[in-house]
Amino acid sequence: MGFLTFKGGVHPPGIKELTQEKAITKLPSPKLAVIPLSQHLGAPAKPLVEPKNPVKIGTKIGELQGRISANIHSSISGIVKSIEPRFHPAGFTALSVIIESDGEGEWEPQEEQDIDSLASKESEIIERVKEAGIVGLGGAAFPTHVKLAPPQDKPVDLVILNGCECEPYLTSDYRLMLEHPREILLGGKLIMRALNATKGYIAVEDNKPQAIEKLTALAQEFGFEVSVVQTKYPQGGEKQLIYAISNREVPAGGLPFDVGACVQNVGTALAIYETCKFRKPLVERVVTVTGDIREPQNLLVRIGTPFKELIEFCGGYIGEPEKIIMGGPMMGIAQPDDNVPVVKATSGILVQSKMSLPLDEPCIRCGSCIDACPMGLLPAKIGDYITAKKFDLAKEFGLLDCIECGSCAWTCPSRRNLVHLFKYGKLMTTNN
Ligand code: SF4
Numbered sequence: 001m002g003f004l005t006f007k008g009g010v011h012p013p014g015i016k017e018l019t020q021e022k023a024i025t026k027l028p029s030p031k032l033a034v035i036p037l038s039q040h041l042g043a044p045a046k047p048l049v050e051p052k053n054p055v056k057i058g059t060k061i062g063e064l065q066g067r068i069s070a071n072i073h074s075s076i077s078g079i080v081k082s083i084e085p086r087f088h089p090a091g092f093t094a095l096s097v098i099i100e101s102d103g104e105g106e107w108e109p110q111e112e113q114d115i116d117s118l119a120s121k122e123s124e125i126i127e128r129v130k131e132a133g134i135v136g137l138g139g140a141a142f143p144t145h146v147k148l149a150p151p152q153d154k155p156v157d158l159v160i161l162n163g164c165e166c167e168p169y170l171t172s173d174y175r176l177m178l179e180h181p182r183e184i185l186l187g188g189k190l191i192m193r194a195l196n197a198t199k200g201y202i203a204v205e206d207n208k209p210q211a212i213e214k215l216t217a218l219a220q221e222f223g224f225e226v227s228v229v230q231t232k233y234p235q236g237g238e239k240q241l242i243y244a245i246s247n248r249e250v251p252a253g254g255l256p257f258d259v260g261a262c263v264q265n266v267g268t269a270l271a272i273y274e275t276c277k278f279r280k281p282l283v284e285r286v287v288t289v290t291g292d293i294r295e296p297q298n299l300l301v302r303i304g305t306p307f308k309e310l311i312e313f314c315g316g317y318i319g320e321p322e323k324i325i326m327g328g329p330m331m332g333i334a335q336p337d338d339n340v341p342v343v344k345a346t347s348g349i350l351v352q353s354k355m356s357l358p359l360d361e362p363c364i365r366c367g368s369c370i371d372a373c374p375m376g377l378l379p380a381k382i383g384d385y386i387t388a389k390k391f392d393l394a395k396e397f398g399l400l401d402c403i404e405c406g407s408c409a410w411t412c413p414s415r416r417n418l419v420h421l422f423k424y425g426k427l428m429t430t431n432n
Protein backbone atom coordinates (compact mmCIF):
# COMPACT_ATOMS: atom_id res chain seq x y z
CA MET A 1 0.00 0.00 0.00
CA GLY A 2 1.32 3.47 -0.86
CA PHE A 3 1.23 5.78 2.15
CA LEU A 4 0.41 9.47 1.98
CA THR A 5 3.26 11.85 1.13
CA PHE A 6 4.39 15.05 -0.63
CA LYS A 7 6.51 15.98 -3.66
CA GLY A 8 10.32 15.97 -3.29
CA GLY A 9 12.12 15.05 -0.08
CA VAL A 10 14.98 12.69 0.74
CA HIS A 11 15.65 9.49 2.67
CA PRO A 12 18.51 10.06 5.12
CA PRO A 13 19.29 7.13 7.48
CA GLY A 14 17.07 7.36 10.60
CA ILE A 15 19.65 6.26 13.22
CA LYS A 16 16.84 6.17 15.79
CA GLU A 17 17.82 2.79 17.22
CA LEU A 18 20.15 4.55 19.70
CA THR A 19 17.21 5.84 21.76
CA GLN A 20 13.87 4.61 20.40
CA GLU A 21 13.57 1.85 23.02
CA LYS A 22 14.66 4.14 25.88
CA ALA A 23 11.73 5.13 28.09
CA ILE A 24 11.61 8.78 29.16
CA THR A 25 13.73 9.35 32.30
CA LYS A 26 13.47 12.39 34.55
CA LEU A 27 16.68 14.39 34.85
CA PRO A 28 17.30 15.94 38.31
CA SER A 29 16.66 19.70 38.40
CA PRO A 30 19.70 21.91 37.84
CA LYS A 31 21.34 23.86 40.69
CA LEU A 32 21.44 26.90 38.41
CA ALA A 33 18.88 27.51 35.66
CA VAL A 34 19.52 29.96 32.81
CA ILE A 35 16.13 30.88 31.38
CA PRO A 36 16.14 33.12 28.29
CA LEU A 37 13.23 35.56 27.97
CA SER A 38 13.13 34.80 24.26
CA GLN A 39 12.32 31.15 23.62
CA HIS A 40 9.72 31.65 20.93
CA LEU A 41 9.15 33.35 17.60
CA GLY A 42 8.16 36.98 18.11
CA ALA A 43 8.90 39.58 20.75
CA PRO A 44 10.91 38.59 23.85
CA ALA A 45 9.00 38.50 27.14
CA LYS A 46 9.38 41.39 29.58
CA PRO A 47 11.08 40.44 32.88
CA LEU A 48 8.70 40.37 35.87
CA VAL A 49 11.32 39.60 38.54
CA GLU A 50 14.43 41.26 39.95
CA PRO A 51 17.60 39.89 41.52
CA LYS A 52 17.01 38.43 45.01
CA ASN A 53 13.31 37.70 44.32
CA PRO A 54 12.22 34.22 45.49
CA VAL A 55 10.51 32.04 42.85
CA LYS A 56 8.77 28.67 42.80
CA ILE A 57 8.44 26.19 39.95
CA GLY A 58 5.86 27.78 37.67
CA THR A 59 6.26 31.39 38.86
CA LYS A 60 5.78 33.67 35.87
CA ILE A 61 9.11 35.47 35.38
CA GLY A 62 8.51 36.97 31.92
CA GLU A 63 5.35 38.53 30.48
CA LEU A 64 4.57 38.26 26.77
CA GLN A 65 4.74 41.50 24.81
CA GLY A 66 2.61 42.10 21.73
CA ARG A 67 0.54 39.62 19.73
CA ILE A 68 3.29 37.16 18.82
CA SER A 69 5.14 36.42 22.04
CA ALA A 70 4.95 33.98 24.98
CA ASN A 71 5.11 33.99 28.78
CA ILE A 72 8.13 32.50 30.52
CA HIS A 73 8.06 30.65 33.88
CA SER A 74 10.64 29.56 36.41
CA SER A 75 11.53 25.87 36.09
CA ILE A 76 13.04 25.53 39.58
CA SER A 77 12.39 27.00 43.03
CA GLY A 78 15.01 29.33 44.45
CA ILE A 79 16.28 32.89 44.22
CA VAL A 80 16.79 35.07 41.15
CA LYS A 81 20.54 35.63 41.01
CA SER A 82 20.72 38.02 38.07
CA ILE A 83 19.12 39.07 34.81
CA GLU A 84 21.74 39.36 32.13
CA PRO A 85 22.49 38.61 28.47
CA ARG A 86 23.52 34.98 27.87
CA PHE A 87 24.25 32.99 24.74
CA HIS A 88 21.07 31.33 23.41
CA PRO A 89 21.28 27.94 21.63
CA ALA A 90 19.45 29.42 18.62
CA GLY A 91 22.64 31.41 17.96
CA PHE A 92 22.15 34.86 19.47
CA THR A 93 22.45 36.60 22.82
CA ALA A 94 19.24 36.90 24.84
CA LEU A 95 18.37 38.56 28.12
CA SER A 96 18.07 35.65 30.58
CA VAL A 97 16.90 35.12 34.15
CA ILE A 98 19.50 33.21 36.18
CA ILE A 99 17.95 31.30 39.09
CA GLU A 100 19.81 29.57 41.91
CA SER A 101 17.99 26.54 43.32
CA ASP A 102 17.01 26.31 47.00
CA GLY A 103 16.70 22.54 46.62
CA GLU A 104 13.07 22.62 47.80
CA GLY A 105 11.41 21.91 44.46
CA GLU A 106 8.26 23.81 45.47
CA TRP A 107 5.62 24.40 42.79
CA GLU A 108 3.16 27.24 42.45
CA PRO A 109 -0.31 25.89 43.39
CA GLN A 110 -1.80 23.63 40.72
CA GLU A 111 -5.48 22.74 40.61
CA GLU A 112 -6.99 19.80 38.81
CA GLN A 113 -9.74 20.69 36.35
CA ASP A 114 -12.43 18.66 34.70
CA ILE A 115 -11.44 18.69 31.04
CA ASP A 116 -15.02 18.15 29.86
CA SER A 117 -16.11 21.37 31.58
CA LEU A 118 -13.85 23.22 29.12
CA ALA A 119 -15.80 21.70 26.23
CA SER A 120 -17.82 24.80 25.46
CA LYS A 121 -15.22 27.34 26.51
CA GLU A 122 -12.93 27.85 23.52
CA SER A 123 -11.66 31.16 24.84
CA GLU A 124 -10.73 29.62 28.19
CA ILE A 125 -8.65 26.91 26.49
CA ILE A 126 -6.79 29.58 24.51
CA GLU A 127 -6.33 31.75 27.61
CA ARG A 128 -4.83 28.84 29.57
CA VAL A 129 -2.47 27.96 26.72
CA LYS A 130 -1.42 31.62 26.50
CA GLU A 131 -0.89 31.91 30.26
CA ALA A 132 1.19 28.69 30.31
CA GLY A 133 3.65 30.01 27.71
CA ILE A 134 3.12 27.06 25.38
CA VAL A 135 4.94 27.17 22.05
CA GLY A 136 5.39 24.65 19.23
CA LEU A 137 7.63 21.97 20.70
CA GLY A 138 8.62 20.42 17.36
CA GLY A 139 11.36 23.03 17.13
CA ALA A 140 9.63 26.03 15.56
CA ALA A 141 8.59 27.55 18.93
CA PHE A 142 5.72 29.53 17.42
CA PRO A 143 3.39 30.73 20.23
CA THR A 144 0.55 28.20 20.35
CA HIS A 145 -2.19 30.59 21.51
CA VAL A 146 -1.71 32.56 18.27
CA LYS A 147 -2.16 29.41 16.19
CA LEU A 148 -5.35 28.62 18.12
CA ALA A 149 -6.86 32.02 17.30
CA PRO A 150 -6.70 32.47 13.51
CA PRO A 151 -8.24 35.57 11.87
CA GLN A 152 -12.05 35.43 11.78
CA ASP A 153 -12.13 35.23 7.99
CA LYS A 154 -9.84 32.16 8.04
CA PRO A 155 -11.81 29.43 9.81
CA VAL A 156 -9.92 26.21 10.50
CA ASP A 157 -11.72 22.92 9.98
CA LEU A 158 -8.73 20.58 9.93
CA VAL A 159 -6.39 19.78 12.85
CA ILE A 160 -3.33 17.60 12.30
CA LEU A 161 -1.32 16.33 15.24
CA ASN A 162 2.21 15.90 13.99
CA GLY A 163 3.84 12.68 15.17
CA CYS A 164 6.20 12.31 12.22
CA GLU A 165 9.51 13.25 13.84
CA CYS A 166 11.31 12.90 10.51
CA GLU A 167 14.65 14.33 11.70
CA PRO A 168 17.22 11.53 11.99
CA TYR A 169 18.29 10.51 15.54
CA LEU A 170 15.37 12.17 17.40
CA THR A 171 12.89 9.96 19.28
CA SER A 172 11.34 12.22 21.94
CA ASP A 173 7.99 12.48 20.13
CA TYR A 174 8.01 8.75 19.44
CA ARG A 175 8.42 8.00 23.15
CA LEU A 176 5.65 10.45 24.03
CA MET A 177 3.30 8.68 21.61
CA LEU A 178 4.13 5.31 23.20
CA GLU A 179 4.00 6.52 26.81
CA HIS A 180 1.24 9.18 26.73
CA PRO A 181 -1.08 8.46 23.77
CA ARG A 182 -4.27 9.23 25.72
CA GLU A 183 -3.01 12.59 27.00
CA ILE A 184 -1.83 13.57 23.49
CA LEU A 185 -5.26 12.78 22.05
CA LEU A 186 -7.00 14.65 24.88
CA GLY A 187 -4.78 17.64 24.01
CA GLY A 188 -5.79 17.18 20.39
CA LYS A 189 -9.45 17.23 21.36
CA LEU A 190 -8.90 20.52 23.20
CA ILE A 191 -7.17 21.96 20.13
CA MET A 192 -10.15 20.96 17.98
CA ARG A 193 -12.52 22.60 20.44
CA ALA A 194 -10.48 25.80 20.59
CA LEU A 195 -10.62 26.06 16.80
CA ASN A 196 -14.11 24.60 16.33
CA ALA A 197 -12.51 22.21 13.87
CA THR A 198 -14.44 19.23 12.52
CA LYS A 199 -11.69 16.92 11.24
CA GLY A 200 -8.80 15.62 13.35
CA TYR A 201 -5.86 13.49 12.18
CA ILE A 202 -2.76 12.29 13.93
CA ALA A 203 0.03 11.75 11.41
CA VAL A 204 2.64 9.07 12.06
CA GLU A 205 5.32 7.75 9.69
CA ASP A 206 5.08 4.12 8.57
CA ASN A 207 8.35 3.24 10.36
CA LYS A 208 6.62 3.59 13.78
CA PRO A 209 4.25 0.58 13.88
CA GLN A 210 4.03 0.45 17.71
CA ALA A 211 2.95 4.08 17.92
CA ILE A 212 0.45 3.53 15.09
CA GLU A 213 -1.04 0.57 16.95
CA LYS A 214 -1.35 2.41 20.29
CA LEU A 215 -2.88 5.52 18.75
CA THR A 216 -5.24 3.58 16.49
CA ALA A 217 -6.68 1.79 19.54
CA LEU A 218 -7.63 5.16 21.09
CA ALA A 219 -8.01 7.72 18.30
CA GLN A 220 -11.70 7.26 17.52
CA GLU A 221 -12.70 7.82 21.15
CA PHE A 222 -11.27 11.34 20.87
CA GLY A 223 -12.57 12.15 17.37
CA PHE A 224 -9.23 11.51 15.61
CA GLU A 225 -8.11 9.30 12.76
CA VAL A 226 -4.55 7.98 12.47
CA SER A 227 -2.95 8.92 9.14
CA VAL A 228 0.01 6.76 8.24
CA VAL A 229 2.41 8.75 6.09
CA GLN A 230 5.53 7.71 4.18
CA THR A 231 8.84 7.76 6.03
CA LYS A 232 10.53 10.55 4.15
CA TYR A 233 12.26 13.78 5.10
CA PRO A 234 10.84 16.45 5.74
CA GLN A 235 7.50 14.67 6.18
CA GLY A 236 6.97 16.55 9.46
CA GLY A 237 7.11 19.97 7.76
CA GLU A 238 3.76 21.72 8.23
CA LYS A 239 3.12 22.40 4.59
CA GLN A 240 4.25 18.93 3.51
CA LEU A 241 1.99 17.28 6.08
CA ILE A 242 -1.08 19.33 5.16
CA TYR A 243 -0.56 18.40 1.51
CA ALA A 244 0.01 14.71 2.27
CA ILE A 245 -3.17 14.42 4.33
CA SER A 246 -5.61 16.79 2.66
CA ASN A 247 -4.15 17.66 -0.76
CA ARG A 248 -4.45 21.31 0.28
CA GLU A 249 -1.50 23.42 -0.83
CA VAL A 250 -0.45 26.31 1.42
CA PRO A 251 0.33 29.15 -1.03
CA ALA A 252 3.84 30.63 -1.25
CA GLY A 253 4.24 33.08 1.62
CA GLY A 254 1.01 31.76 3.18
CA LEU A 255 0.23 30.04 6.48
CA PRO A 256 -1.71 26.83 7.25
CA PHE A 257 -4.86 28.76 8.22
CA ASP A 258 -4.98 30.08 4.63
CA VAL A 259 -6.13 26.56 3.71
CA GLY A 260 -8.18 25.98 6.88
CA ALA A 261 -5.57 23.85 8.62
CA CYS A 262 -3.68 23.85 11.92
CA VAL A 263 -0.73 21.53 12.65
CA GLN A 264 0.41 20.92 16.22
CA ASN A 265 3.29 18.74 17.33
CA VAL A 266 2.32 15.79 19.60
CA GLY A 267 4.47 17.20 22.44
CA THR A 268 2.61 20.49 22.16
CA ALA A 269 -0.73 18.63 22.35
CA LEU A 270 0.46 16.96 25.55
CA ALA A 271 1.51 20.34 27.02
CA ILE A 272 -1.94 21.74 26.14
CA TYR A 273 -3.59 18.85 27.96
CA GLU A 274 -1.37 19.37 31.01
CA THR A 275 -2.11 23.06 31.28
CA CYS A 276 -5.86 22.62 30.77
CA LYS A 277 -5.99 19.76 33.28
CA PHE A 278 -3.53 20.99 35.94
CA ARG A 279 -2.73 24.61 34.97
CA LYS A 280 0.84 23.43 34.48
CA PRO A 281 3.01 26.00 32.70
CA LEU A 282 5.66 24.95 30.20
CA VAL A 283 8.67 24.42 32.48
CA GLU A 284 10.01 21.11 31.17
CA ARG A 285 10.18 19.09 27.99
CA VAL A 286 11.51 15.78 26.62
CA VAL A 287 14.94 15.94 24.98
CA THR A 288 16.63 13.13 23.03
CA VAL A 289 20.33 13.09 23.97
CA THR A 290 22.11 11.07 21.32
CA GLY A 291 25.07 10.53 19.00
CA ASP A 292 28.60 9.95 20.26
CA ILE A 293 27.84 9.72 23.96
CA ARG A 294 27.97 6.68 26.22
CA GLU A 295 24.28 6.12 27.04
CA PRO A 296 21.95 7.91 24.63
CA GLN A 297 18.56 8.54 26.28
CA ASN A 298 15.28 10.44 26.23
CA LEU A 299 15.19 12.78 29.22
CA LEU A 300 12.47 14.90 30.79
CA VAL A 301 14.38 18.11 31.44
CA ARG A 302 13.66 21.43 33.16
CA ILE A 303 13.99 24.44 30.86
CA GLY A 304 17.24 26.28 31.63
CA THR A 305 19.33 23.16 32.40
CA PRO A 306 22.80 23.39 30.79
CA PHE A 307 23.44 20.88 27.98
CA LYS A 308 26.45 19.51 29.85
CA GLU A 309 24.25 18.21 32.71
CA LEU A 310 22.24 16.14 30.22
CA ILE A 311 25.40 14.81 28.58
CA GLU A 312 26.99 13.92 31.94
CA PHE A 313 23.77 12.13 33.01
CA CYS A 314 24.07 10.09 29.80
CA GLY A 315 27.59 8.94 30.70
CA GLY A 316 29.56 11.66 28.93
CA TYR A 317 31.19 11.95 25.53
CA ILE A 318 32.76 9.17 23.52
CA GLY A 319 35.97 10.78 22.35
CA GLU A 320 36.43 14.45 21.68
CA PRO A 321 33.16 16.09 20.57
CA GLU A 322 33.57 17.74 17.22
CA LYS A 323 30.05 19.11 16.99
CA ILE A 324 27.25 19.60 19.54
CA ILE A 325 23.97 20.25 17.77
CA MET A 326 20.64 21.40 19.19
CA GLY A 327 18.06 19.37 17.25
CA GLY A 328 18.88 16.85 14.54
CA PRO A 329 21.51 16.74 11.80
CA MET A 330 19.25 18.22 9.09
CA MET A 331 17.83 21.35 10.71
CA GLY A 332 19.76 21.51 13.97
CA ILE A 333 21.97 24.36 15.14
CA ALA A 334 25.65 23.81 16.04
CA GLN A 335 26.60 25.08 19.50
CA PRO A 336 29.84 26.77 20.59
CA ASP A 337 30.06 24.53 23.71
CA ASP A 338 27.92 22.55 26.18
CA ASN A 339 27.18 25.45 28.55
CA VAL A 340 24.09 26.58 26.64
CA PRO A 341 20.71 25.97 28.32
CA VAL A 342 17.85 23.74 27.21
CA VAL A 343 15.06 25.97 25.84
CA LYS A 344 11.48 25.23 24.83
CA ALA A 345 12.67 24.41 21.27
CA THR A 346 15.32 21.86 22.34
CA SER A 347 13.95 18.62 20.90
CA GLY A 348 17.35 16.96 20.97
CA ILE A 349 21.07 17.24 21.61
CA LEU A 350 23.20 15.45 19.04
CA VAL A 351 26.91 14.97 19.67
CA GLN A 352 29.10 14.15 16.70
CA SER A 353 32.75 13.42 17.30
CA LYS A 354 33.89 12.81 13.76
CA MET A 355 31.47 14.66 11.64
CA SER A 356 33.08 15.60 8.36
CA LEU A 357 32.29 19.17 7.56
CA PRO A 358 30.69 20.07 4.22
CA LEU A 359 33.23 20.02 1.39
CA ASP A 360 31.49 22.89 -0.32
CA GLU A 361 32.87 22.16 -3.77
CA PRO A 362 31.56 23.84 -6.94
CA CYS A 363 28.14 22.91 -8.28
CA ILE A 364 28.23 20.27 -11.03
CA ARG A 365 24.69 21.10 -12.24
CA CYS A 366 23.38 17.61 -11.56
CA GLY A 367 19.91 18.85 -10.55
CA SER A 368 19.57 16.49 -7.55
CA CYS A 369 18.74 19.37 -5.21
CA ILE A 370 15.80 20.40 -7.42
CA ASP A 371 14.29 16.90 -7.22
CA ALA A 372 14.78 16.84 -3.44
CA CYS A 373 13.32 20.24 -2.58
CA PRO A 374 9.86 19.80 -1.02
CA MET A 375 9.05 23.45 -1.74
CA GLY A 376 9.64 23.13 -5.49
CA LEU A 377 12.56 25.62 -5.45
CA LEU A 378 15.78 25.76 -7.45
CA PRO A 379 18.29 25.51 -4.57
CA ALA A 380 21.43 25.61 -6.75
CA LYS A 381 20.31 28.82 -8.46
CA ILE A 382 19.27 30.52 -5.23
CA GLY A 383 22.62 29.52 -3.71
CA ASP A 384 24.46 30.99 -6.71
CA TYR A 385 22.60 34.29 -6.37
CA ILE A 386 23.39 34.53 -2.67
CA THR A 387 27.08 33.74 -3.32
CA ALA A 388 27.07 36.57 -5.88
CA LYS A 389 25.31 38.81 -3.30
CA LYS A 390 22.33 39.19 -5.67
CA PHE A 391 19.86 38.93 -2.80
CA ASP A 392 16.92 40.41 -4.72
CA LEU A 393 17.22 37.70 -7.36
CA ALA A 394 17.50 35.02 -4.67
CA LYS A 395 14.28 36.39 -3.19
CA GLU A 396 12.62 36.44 -6.59
CA PHE A 397 13.47 32.73 -6.92
CA GLY A 398 11.72 31.92 -3.63
CA LEU A 399 14.43 32.25 -0.97
CA LEU A 400 11.84 33.24 1.63
CA ASP A 401 9.76 30.11 0.90
CA CYS A 402 12.72 27.89 1.82
CA ILE A 403 11.92 26.02 5.05
CA GLU A 404 15.64 25.29 5.67
CA CYS A 405 14.98 21.55 5.77
CA GLY A 406 18.43 20.71 4.38
CA SER A 407 17.17 18.10 1.87
CA CYS A 408 19.07 19.85 -0.95
CA ALA A 409 22.36 19.90 0.97
CA TRP A 410 21.93 16.28 2.02
CA THR A 411 21.52 15.10 -1.56
CA CYS A 412 24.20 17.37 -3.12
CA PRO A 413 27.23 15.40 -4.43
CA SER A 414 29.38 18.54 -4.08
CA ARG A 415 28.16 18.85 -0.48
CA ARG A 416 27.51 22.54 -0.94
CA ASN A 417 26.68 24.23 2.33
CA LEU A 418 23.34 25.40 0.96
CA VAL A 419 21.38 25.82 4.21
CA HIS A 420 24.10 28.06 5.61
CA LEU A 421 23.85 30.13 2.41
CA PHE A 422 20.04 30.38 2.67
CA LYS A 423 20.16 31.45 6.32
CA TYR A 424 22.69 34.12 5.40
CA GLY A 425 20.65 35.20 2.36
CA LYS A 426 17.49 35.55 4.46
CA LEU A 427 19.33 37.61 7.03
CA MET A 428 20.62 39.95 4.31
CA THR A 429 17.21 40.16 2.63
CA THR A 430 15.24 40.92 5.76
CA ASN A 431 17.83 43.41 7.06
CA ASN A 432 17.84 45.43 3.84
S1 SF4 B 1 15.92 24.98 -0.80
FE1 SF4 B 1 15.20 25.11 1.30
S2 SF4 B 1 13.23 24.03 1.29
FE2 SF4 B 1 14.31 23.44 -0.60
S3 SF4 B 1 15.42 21.56 0.00
FE3 SF4 B 1 16.85 23.25 0.32
S4 SF4 B 1 16.59 23.79 2.47
FE4 SF4 B 1 14.79 22.54 1.92
Ligand code: SF4
Nearest residue numbers: 363364366367369412
Ligand atom coordinates in the same frame (compact mmCIF):
# COMPACT_ATOMS: atom_id res chain seq x y z
S1 SF4 C 1 22.75 19.04 -6.00
FE1 SF4 C 1 24.58 20.29 -5.65
S2 SF4 C 1 25.83 19.95 -7.43
FE2 SF4 C 1 23.78 19.22 -7.97
S3 SF4 C 1 22.80 21.02 -8.92
FE3 SF4 C 1 22.29 21.08 -6.77
S4 SF4 C 1 23.87 22.40 -5.86
FE4 SF4 C 1 24.62 21.76 -7.86
